[in-house]
Amino acid sequence: LNCYKYVSRASSTCASNAINVTDTINIYYFAQATDSSSSFPSGAWEAFAFAKDTSNATGSASSTLVELNTTTAVNVTTSSINYGTVPAGTNTGSTTQVATTTNAGNSSTTLQLSAQSTLTSGSNSITTSSQHYATSTFTYGGVEQALSGTLTTVSGFFLTSPTSTSFVQKATFWGLAVPGGTASGSYIGTNVFSSLFRP
Numbered sequence: 001l002n003c004y005k006y007v008s009r010a011s012s013t014c015a016s017n018a019i020n021v022t023d024t025i026n027i028y029y030f031a032q033a034t035d036s037s038s039s040f041p042s043g044a045w046e047a048f049a050f051a052k053d054t055s056n057a058t059g060s061a062s063s064t065l066v067e068l069n070t071t072t073a074v075n076v077t078t079s080s081i082n083y084g085t086v087p088a089g090t091n092t093g094s095t096t097q098v099a100t101t102t103n104a105g106n107s108s109t110t111l112q113l114s115a116q117s118t119l120t121s122g123s124n125s126i127t128t129s130s131q132h133y134a135t136s137t138f139t140y141g142g143v144e145q146a147l148s149g150t151l152t153t154v155s156g157f158f159l160t161s162p163t164s165t166s167f168v169q170k171a172t173f174w175g176l177a178v179p180g181g182t183a184s185g186s187y188i189g190t191n192v193f194s195s196l197f198r199p
Contacts, residue, residue: 001030001031001032001163002031002032004025004027006023006025008021008023021051025047028165029071029073029104029105029106029162030105030106030161030162030163030164031045031068031106032068032106033068033069033070033071033106033107034067034068035067035068035069035070037070037107037197037199038070038107044065044066044067044068045065045066045067045068046062046063046064046065046066047062047063048060048061048062048063049061049062068106070105070106070107070197071105071106071107072105072107072109072195072196072197073103073104073105073109073195074101074102074103074104074105074109074111074159074193074194074195075101075102075104076099076100076101076193077100077101077102077169078098078099078100081097081099081174081191082097083097083174083175083176086176086177086178087178088178088179088180088181088182088183088184089178089179089180089181090177090178091140091141091175091176091177091178092140092175092176092177093139093140093175094137094138094139094140095175096134096137096138096173096174096175097173097174097175098171098172098173098174099171099172099173099174099193100169100170100171101159101169101170101171101172101193102159102167102168102169103159103160103161103162103167103168103169104195105161105195106161106162107161107197107199108158108159108160108161108197108198108199109158109159109195109196109197109198110153110154110157110158110159110195110196110198111153111154111157111159111170111172111193111194111195111196112151112152112153112154112193112194112195112196113133113147113151113152113154113172113191113192113193113194114147114148114149114150114151114152114191114192114194115128115131115147115148115149115189115190115191115192116189116190116191116192117189117190118149118189119131119187119188119189120187120188120189121183121185121186121187121188122185124182124183124185124187125187126176126178126179126182126187127179128147128148128149128189129146129147129148130146130176130177130178130179131146131147131174131175131176131191132144132145132146132147132174132175132176132177133145133147133154133172133173133174133175134156134172134173135154135155135156135157135170135171135172135173136173137173138173138175140175140176140177141177144173144175147191151192151194153196154172157170157172158170158198
């Protein structure tokens with residue numbers, strides 16, 4: 001979260017009693033932020049280097065302070081939502097599909113959803129609002145939310161800040177109604193999952 005230790009062994013020829021060593025230190029996405037919207041607005045990150053040569057001569061130095069920004073991001077680990085076969089004039093009822101979202105930032109976040117493109121098959125389409133979602137299983141036509149073309153915050157969805165490489169994740173559950181008279185076919189669309197900072 002806030003400290004990384006790295007040991008490097010340099011192998012090179014000294015020149016004028018000096019050697020230049022460059023190392024790259026990777027930090028995890030959940031490293032604690034220090035900007036004004038973080039929990040540590042008065043803090044900062046710095047690098048401290050300590051060197052010792054084969055004669056046990058030592059030296060050290062610290063870098064200037066660096067601010068680490070708050071990052072709000074999600075990763076949808078479910079590649080697609082497949083409703084299967086839903087005949088025209090029916091809906092998925094109590095059978096819901098699951099999409100899992102993980103926190104890929106260093107802040108707490110909620111989720112916003114929208115349709116980038118509606119479900120289409122050739123020249124035929126199913127209205128965006130025919131897709132419904134919720135944070136738990138549901139029977140289609142209840143109190144779940146209808147998908148829209150505008151980003152909408154998902155009620156009851158919250159991901160805390162990660163503190164390790166273990167995923168912080170939550171599921172959304174999905175259902176579909178196919179209006180009567182809709183032509184049969186394979187309908188494909190694109191839904192957008194977007195993070196929204198929520199302290």
